[in-house]
Amino acid sequence: MSLEKKHRSDDAGELVLEKDKTTEKPRQHKVILHNDHYTTMEFVIMVLMRFFQKSETEAMHVMLTVHHKGAGVAGVYTKDVAETKVHEVTEFSQENGMPLRLTTEPT
Numbered sequence: 001m002s003l004e005k006k007h008r009s010d011d012a013g014e015l016v017l018e019k020d021k022t023t024e025k026p027r028q029h030k031v032i033l034h035n036d037h038y039t040t041m042e043f044v045i046m047v048l049m050r051f052f053q054k055s056e057t058e059a060m061h062v063m064l065t066v067h068h069k070g071a072g073v074a075g076v077y078t079k080d081v082a083e084t085k086v087h088e089v090t091e092f093s094q095e096n097g098m099p100l101r102l103t104t105e106p107t
Helices: 041-052 056-069 079-095
Strands: 002-009 015-022 028-034 071-078 101-106
Touching: 028 041, 028 056, 028 079, 041 056, 041 071, 041 079, 056 071, 071 079, 079 101
Parallel strands: none
Antiparallel strands: 002 015, 028 071, 028 101
């Protein structure tokens, strides 16, 4: 939150400070899935449904985008949430023997 101060004088010539309360929206970050030749399509769909709350249809669409274009957006979150999702999915993928790679980038 940022507070800006405005200066003005009252009728008696006294300096009066006013504070404007403005709240900046946190910058959003995309979680991006990257294509590889080993992670199964079924695993990617399951990850999208489990970690990114996608429906099966949405997950299929994102998975096909990753497959055909090399990368696809799993979701958009605040920086902390995006980084946490990358960490959780990367750990889960490794535990399941999949080299699925995810990154974040600002929107």
